[in-house]
Amino acid sequence: MSILSSKKAGVLIVMPDIRLDTQTAPATDQLIVEAIAQGETRILVDFAKTNYISSAGLRVLLKATKQLKQAGGAFGLCNASEQIREVLDISGFATIMTCYTSLDEALQALGV
Amino acid sequence: MSATHLRLDFVNRPDDLNAALDRLETFLESAHASAKLTYTARLVLEELLTNTLKYGYDDRDAHPLRVDFRLGPPATLRIEDDGHPFDPTAQAPSVALDAAVEDRPIGGLGLHMVRAQTASLRYARHEGINRLDVVFLE
Numbered sequence: 379m380s381i382l383s384s385k386k387a388g389v390l391i392v393m394p395d396i397r398l399d400t401q402t403a404p405a406t407d408q409l410i411v412e413a414i415a416q417g418e419t420r421i422l423v424d425f426a427k428t429n430y431i432s433s434a435g436l437r438v439l440l441k442a443t444k445q446l447k448q449a450g451g452a453f454g455l456c457n458a459s460e461q462i463r464e465v466l467d468i469s470g471f472a473t474i475m476t477c478y479t480s481l482d483e484a485l486q487a488l489g490v
Numbered sequence: 491m492s493a494t495h496l497r498l499d500f501v502n503r504p505d506d507l508n509a510a511l512d513r514l515e516t517f518l519e520s521a522h523a524s525a526k527l528t529y530t531a532r533l534v535l536e537e538l539l540t541n542t543l544k545y546g547y548d549d550r551d552a553h554p555l556r557v558d559f560r561l562g563p564p565a566t567l568r569i570e571d572d573g574h575p576f577d578p579t580a581q582a583p584s585v586a587l588d589a590a591v592e593d594r595p596i597g598g599l600g601l602h603m604v605r606a607q608t609a610s611l612r613y614a615r616h617e618g619i620n621r622l623d624v625v626f627l628e
Contacts, residue, residue: 400540401508430529432536433600461529468606469599 381406382427383413387489389420389452391481394428398435407438414442419451420488424481426457436469443475456484492521494561501552502543502571511536514559527565527626530607534624537600538569538578542620546573564609567624576620577613578604 381402382393390413394406410421421442425431439455446453456478458466466472478484496517500506511532518528535557547553558568578601604624605611612623 399536401504430532432533432540433603434540436599461525465533465603468603 381409383409387485389422389485389488389490390418391422391424393424393426394435396428397430397432398428398438399430399432400434403434403438406435407441410438410442411445414445414449414451419446419449420490421446421451421453422481422484422488423453423455424457424484425455425459425462426481428462429459431462431465433469436465436471439471439475452488454478454484454488456481493517494521496557496559498555498557498559500555500557502547502555502573503552504543507536507539507543507555510539510555510557514557517559521561523561523565530626531559531565531567534567534604534608534626535569537604538622538624541578541600542569542571542573542576546571546576548574562626564628565626567626569620569622569624571620572618573620575615577615578622579611579613 380395384391384393392406392409392413395402398406413421423439423442443453454476455466457480458477463472463477466475466477476487478487496514498510498513500510514535515528515532518531523531539555542555553572556568556570560566607627609625609627610623614621614623
């Protein structure tokens with residue numbers, strides 16, 4: 379299990395592995411929390427490699443959304459599969475965080 | 491003809507649960523189940539058993555968990571554990587789906603997703619065992 383992260387256009391891109399679930403959520407959460415503590419204000423979660431998210435993963439996204447909103451920053455998602463989009467819809471998350479269709483589109487919206 | 495029934499016996503340890511989730515997914519993939527069912531079955535089992543592992547026991551002993559998955563149609567899942575009596579069909583944590591970001595509780599989503607993704611949930615407690623029967627949507 380590994381999480382990749384990189385920075386483009388002032389946006390920290392976090393790319394979870396195949397699953398963002400009970401097992402992998404803590405490491406992803408820690409990465410995002412530490413990035414915000416170090417001053418990151420624009421964070422994008424790229425689901426290019428991810429095909430599964432459970433409520434444990436959703437909690438990580440919700441926490442990041444709240445923290446970045448408080449900090450006056452920006453948060454977004456991109457490249458969600460059809461199944462992940464459905465989970466975002468069912469959980470109501472689709473209304474509180476933006477899911478961009480591609481990395482380019484997300485960077486244009488979130489980037490500086 | 492591949493098998494249409496999968497039984498998993500394991501104990502209440504996170505690593506064992508994760509191995510069980512992987513076995514369920516592999517079973518569904520080799521049965522050529524739809525992507526939707528493959529996702530939902532794993533999700534429902536993860537959400538329900540993560541709750542059981544977190545809140546089901548007072549001691550640190552190993553407790554048996556039994557899962558029976560049948561392809562159907564409709565696909566069904568039976569989960570049995572000897573944890574505290576817990577009826578997930580009676581608990582109704584209201585998820586504030588339309589609340590502003592600041593007002594949303596972190597957590598409480600798992601059961602909501604289980605309900606939204608299944609046709610029915612039936613609970614029974616018998617001789618110290620919780621038994622939950624799940625029927626998936628077609």
